Structures are given as structure tokens and as C-alpha cells.
Amino acid sequence: SDFNSSDEMLTKAITDLLTKEHNRHVVYINNLSHFDGVFLVRILGILQKADDNIKIKITKRDSTIINIGVSYIINNEVKSLHFRDSLSMLPSSLRSLAKSFKVEDKSFFPYNFVNNINIPLDYIGPVPRFTLFDKISVKEYLNYISKFKKNNWSLRDETIKYCLQDCITIHQILTKFNFLIYRKFKVNINRYPTLPSLAFGIFRSNFLGYNLNLDKKIPILVGEIYDFIRKSYTGGAVDMYIPHSSPKEKIYGYDVNSLYPFVMASKDMPLGVPIHFTINNLPDSDFDFISYYKKEFGERPFGFFKVKITSPAKLQHPILQTKVKTPAGLRTVAPLGTWTDVIFSEEMYNAEKLGYKFEIQEGYIFKRGNIFKNYITNLYKIKENTPKSDPMYLISKLLMNSLYGRFGMDYKMDEHSFVNSKTLESLIKNKFIELSNPIQIEEDLFLISFLDLKKYDNIEIDQFHEYNISVSIASAISAYARIHMSQFKNNKKYKIFYSDTDSIYINKKLHKLFVSNTELGKLKLENVFTEATFLAPKVYGGRLESGEEIIKVKGLRHEVIKNELDLNKLNYLLHKNNSIIFNQTKTFRN
Numbered sequence: 264s265d266f267n268s269s270d271e272m273l274t275k276a277i278t279d280l281l282t283k284e285h286n287r288h289v290v291y292i293n294n295l296s297h298f299d300g301v302f303l304v305r306i307l308g309i310l311q312k313a314d315d316n317i318k319i320k321i322t323k324r325d326s327t328i329i330n331i332g333v334s335y336i337i338n339n340e341v342k343s344l345h346f347r348d349s350l351s352m353l354p355s356s357l358r359s360l361a362k363s364f365k366v367e368d369k370s371f372f373p374y375n376f377v378n379n380i381n382i383p384l385d386y387i388g389p390v391p392r393f394t395l396f397d398k399i400s401v402k403e404y405l406n407y408i409s410k411f412k413k414n415n416w417s418l419r420d421e422t423i424k425y426c427l428q429d430c431i432t433i434h435q436i437l438t439k440f441n442f443l444i445y446r447k448f449k450v451n452i453n454r455y456p457t458l459p460s461l462a463f464g465i466f467r468s469n470f471l472g473y474n475l476n477l478d479k480k481i482p483i484l485v486g487e488i489y490d491f492i493r494k495s496y497t498g499g500a501v502d503m504y505i506p507h508s509s510p511k512e513k514i515y516g517y518d519v520n521s522l523y524p525f526v527m528a529s530k531d532m533p534l535g536v537p538i539h540f541t542i543n544n545l546p547d548s549d550f551d552f553i554s555y556y557k558k559e560f561g562e563r564p565f566g567f568f569k570v571k572i573t574s575p576a577k578l579q580h581p582i583l584q585t586k587v588k589t590p591a592g593l594r595t596v597a598p599l600g601t602w603t604d605v606i607f608s609e610e611m612y613n614a615e616k617l618g619y620k621f622e623i624q625e626g627y628i629f630k631r632g633n634i635f636k637n638y639i640t641n642l643y644k645i646k647e648n649t650p651k652s653d654p655m656y657l658i659s660k661l662l663m664n665s666l667y668g669r670f671g672m673d674y675k676m677d678e679h680s681f682v683n684s685k686t687l688e689s690l691i692k693n694k695f696i697e698l699s700n701p702i703q704i705e706e707d708l709f710l711i712s713f714l715d716l717k718k719y720d721n722i723e724i725d726q727f728h729e730y731n732i733s734v735s736i737a738s739a740i741s742a743y744a745r746i747h748m749s750q751f752k753n754n755k756k757y758k759i760f761y762s763d764t765d766s767i768y769i770n771k772k773l774h775k776l777f778v779s780n781t782e783l784g785k786l787k788l789e790n791v792f793t794e795a796t797f798l799a800p801k802v803y804g805g806r807l808e809s810g811e812e813i814i815k816v817k818g819l820r821h822e823v824i825k826n827e828l829d830l831n832k833l834n835y836l837l838h839k840n841n842s843i844i845f846n847q848t849k850t851f852r853n
Contacts, residue, residue, distance in 0.1 A: 295348035499764025525784035535630035568626035671737030
């Protein structure tokens with residue numbers, strides 16, 4: 264009732280922030296990327312169209328908003344404000360973060376009550392019933408309604424209180440997070456829009472060291488070499504081998520303790536200036552590049568090679584994977600047969616033990632060195648010596664697992680702009696512009712995403728120092744992880760039913776040398792099933808000795824699995840042509 268429309272309200276909320284005092288401030292919005300940003304971006308576009316002094320710059324990765332920069336002019340001076348998603352910095356719910364950081368908890372709210380179109384927005388009356396609240400226990404509900412014994416419940420008042428408490432909670436969390444990060448690492452979180460970028464900043468400023476010679480520096484890779492090595496970056500291996508356990512056969516589920524941090528701390532990474540080689544034109548067809556290199560330099564070559572791969576004729580669990588084009592898109596498979604691919608040298612040497620054969624055609628050779636040990640061991644020490652109730656436990660865990668992916672980013676980035684129809688038409692006609700689905704905000708205002716192909720022609724590395732990416736590092740880490748998991752495949756001591764990136768399900772207990780609840784790289788026993796069914800990657804379930812069932816189905820909502828799926832239904836799907844249809848509501852954003 265304070266405004267004529269929600270657009271007017273949001274416009275006022277934003278323009279009130281565009282002051283001299285707020286210059287270079289960061290506004291954190293919880294779930295900006297996936298909810299609030301949908302509404303905010305539209306209003307910002309309209310503001311820019313109406314005022315030449317306001318300019319908007321949006322930074323996105325895929326569909327995730329990383330940063331919305333707003334520049335504005337006051338007294339002929341350019342000022343700036345940044346909108347960011349707090350979930351990109353602390354990827355967890357506000358309620359669980361409030362508990363971890365020991366700050367005021369967010370309140371409860373009856374979403375299902377207010378979403379009823381028949382409920383007036385000025386409703387005053389009894390507290391909505393328990394089932395209309397989301398994620399609240401009976402005890403919490405009884406405590407909540409006790410506050411309204413003398414007064415009626417007002418939807419308007421409680422909505423305002425709920426939104427205000429959310430803001431207070433997130434402010435307290437981020438303030439405490441920033442204080443703890445600065446106290447420990449002397450880094451300010453406001454300089455970094457996401458958790459991976461923060462982890463990278465901490466790594467560079469606290470652990471990398473600037474006295475490294477050229478041979479040991481992390482290479483920045485763009486252009487042809489980036490495209491070449493990117494082919495080896497295929498991610499984790501997920502496979503289903505045996506669909507069902509035998510009667511009275513127990514299935515033991517093990518998870519690796521911090522798989523990626525483990526390989527980062529213990530393995531050499533590709534460093535220095537890469538050297539390209541090719542052996543396609545050599546006259547000797549029997550030339551053994553590995554033996555030649557070892558003879559010349561005293562060690563096997565370390566790097567990424569384009570190779571012709573021939574697998575053993577029979578291998579129960581193939582360990583090398585590749586991406587193939589299918590009618591449904593790119594799929595990752597671990598085949599038998601012969602194919603050509605790009606592979607990390609250490610994964611190639613590991614596969615040779617099982618009888619894989621390789622013919623090297625060309626590649627890039629790197630220096631090698633361990634650059635992550637201090638970073639990981641320092642954070643792991645904090646995690647192990649800190650109670651789970653202390654926020655530093657969560658912080659150390661997040662930072663350990665957030666650095667790896669930062670190196671594998673694509674340096675080719677879409678740009679995002681608000682344009683009028685005339686500019687849009689010229690971009691459509693430009694053969695050097697790869698335009699994504701333009702979104703009409705209002706008449707003669709469009710939000711576009713586009714890739715400027717000319718920008719990436721004949722590129723120089725110096726142009727891309729700001730990205731600080733090295734796909735060779737990311738690919739090596741994921742390859743080392745697959746190597747670590749490969750030791751549990753093709754093992755005659757037990758049957759393996761299912762394996763994920765960092766877990767295995769087998770019919771016997773592992774030797775105690777492999778097992779630990781805390782040690783990096785060791786496996787901890789998560790579950791013991793008396794019966795288990797594995798239908799497909801990310802689709803499996805089992806019954807514990809207690810009788811409790813654990814069901815995992817990627818894509819199905821937790822509520823649907825809990826209420827409509829059990830082990831008997833999974834077993835029904837083991838039979839050919841059987842199917843079960845589940846109905847669930849999914850939301851999509853534009």
C-alpha cells in the first residue's frame with residue numbers, strides 16, 4: 264500500500280542505495296542468482312534506460328549471476344555499487360549458517376499460507392496451522408504460536424519482521440565470516456565475488472609464494488593449448504556394475520575423506536612453460552617416445568598427450584573414460600576398444616598396469632611440483648583441531664574443497680548488456696558475435712548475452728592474466744582422483760557393485776590399511792546394507808541392518824523419494840520394461 268506497484272517499490276529500494284556514502288559497497292542478497300536476480304535485473308535495466316548516469320554491468324557464469332555492478336554519477340564523480348549472492352560465498356541455508364556462526368537465527372514463515380490466492384494480504388487472525396510452515400518442528404511451532412496468545416497474528420507485520428530478520432541474520436553471518444577470514448588470512452571477502460575466487464585469493468596471498476622461478480610457476484593457458492588440454496578434463500567416474508546383491512550378501516559403502524584435497528596435497532602438478540612436441544612425421548614408426556625421453560632426461564615425460572588408446576580385450580571395469588556425442592548430447596563413457604583422445608601422463612602410466620596400450624602422437628610437456636600441500640594441510644589441521652560447532656570448522660572445509668574448480672574455468676566469457684532494438688539488430692547481423700537468447704525487458708529494451716569471437720582471435724596470454732586460470736591443473740587433479748579410485752576396481756578380493764567419484768560399494772570389508780575416519784585419502788565406512796540395488800549412476804538404494812532404507816535418485820526431490828519410493832520399488836525396476844512414473848513440481852527461471 265506504500266507504492267503504486269512492486270516495480271515502483273524496487274526502483275525506490277535501489278535508487279536509495281545510489282549515494283555517495285555507499286560508493287564501492289557490496290550489497291549481499293541471499294539467493295540473488297536463482298531468485299531475486301530475476302526481478303532485480305529487470306528493474307536495473309529500466310533504470311539504466313531512464314537515466315544516462317546509471318550503467319549496469321552483469322557478470323555471469325552459465326546461468327549464475329556472479330556480480331551486478333552499478334556505476335552512477337554524483338557531483339560529476341563516478342561511484343559504484345555491487346550486488347552479489349551470499350550463496351556464492353557461503354553455499355548453505357541461512358538457518359544452518361546461523362547455527363554454524365552462532366548468530367541470530369532466521370524466523371519461521373508460513374509460505375504455503377501466503378501462497379493461497381484466497382488469503383488476503385492484510386489477514387489478521389489465528390496463527391496459520393503447522394502444515395503451512397516449511398521446515399519447522401512441532402516444538403518450534405509450539406514455541407512460535409506461544410508468542411501470539413494475547414494478540415492476533417498479522418500477515419503484514421509478520422512478513423516485514425521475517426524479511427527484516429533475514430537481513431539481520433545474513434549481515435551478522437557475513438560480518439563474522441569476513442572477520443574470521445581476515446584474522447586468519449589477512450584477506451577481505453568483499454574483494455571476491457565467490458567462494459572459489461576467495462579460496463584462490465587466500466592460496467595466492469598466503470601459500471603460493473612469489474619466489475618461484477619460471478619453471479615452477481603456474482602456467483596461464485589460453486587458445487590452442489587450452490582447447491587441447493581441455494579434452495582430457497572429463498570429471499569424476501561414476502559407474503554401476505552389478506545391479507543387485509545376492510541373498511544374505513552384505514554390501515559395504517565407503518567414502519574417501521576429501522578426495523580432491525588429498526590429491527592436491529600429495530601430488531605433483533603441471534607447472535612452468537609447456538613445451539609442445541609432435542612425432543607424426545618421424546620416419547621410425549617403432550619410435551618409443553617414453554623410452555627416448557627417459558633416456559635423455561632421466562624421467563618419464565610429464566604432461567598431456569594426444570594418444571591412440573587400445574584397451575585390453577576383456578576388462579571387467581574399464582578405468583579410462585572419454586566423452587562421446589550421442590543424440591542426447593555429450594556423454595562420458597569408459598569404453599573397451601580403440602579410440603584417440605588426450606590424456607594426462609600419470610593416468611596413462613597407471614592404465615598401462617592393466618594392459619592398456621598407447622601410441623603417442625603429440626602433446627605438451629610440463630615441469631612438475633607440489634604447490635598445494637601447505638594450503639591443504641593448513642586448512643585440514645584447522646578442521647581436525649576445531650569442534651564442529653565452531654565456524655572455522657565449516658570455513659576450513661569449504662575453502663579446502665573450493666579451490667580446485669577455479670583453475671578449470673573457461674577464459675571465454677559471455678558478456679551481458681541491456682540494449683535497444685537497433686543495437687540488437689546490429690549485433691544479430693554481426694558475424695563475429697555469438698548471440699544467446701535475447702530477453703525483452705520492456706518495449707525497446709532487451710537483456711542480451713553474447714560472445715565476442717573477435718576478442719579471442721590471435722590472443723596473447725597477457726590479455727588474460729586477470730582470469731588466472733590453468734586447465735592443466737584442474738585436469739591433473741581430476742585425473743589423480745580417478746587414479747586413486749582405480750585401485751578399488753578389477754580387484755579379485757571382492758566384488759564391486761557401484762562406484763562414484765569418491766565412493767565404492769563392495770561385498771567385503773576393506774583392509775584396515777585403507778580405512779580411516781579422518782585421514783586424507785583414506786576411506787570411511789558409511790553404510791552396511793543387508794540388501795542393495797543399483798539401477799544406474801546416481802540411482803541406487805539399500806536396507807541397513809536396522810531396517811532403515813537409504814534411497815538416492817538424482818533428479819527426484821527429497822520429499823518424493825521419502826514419501827513415494829522404497830527398495831521394493833527399486834527392485835521392481837530391475838525387470839525389463841518395468842517403469843514407475845513420479846510426479847513432482849519443478850521450477851524454472853528466466
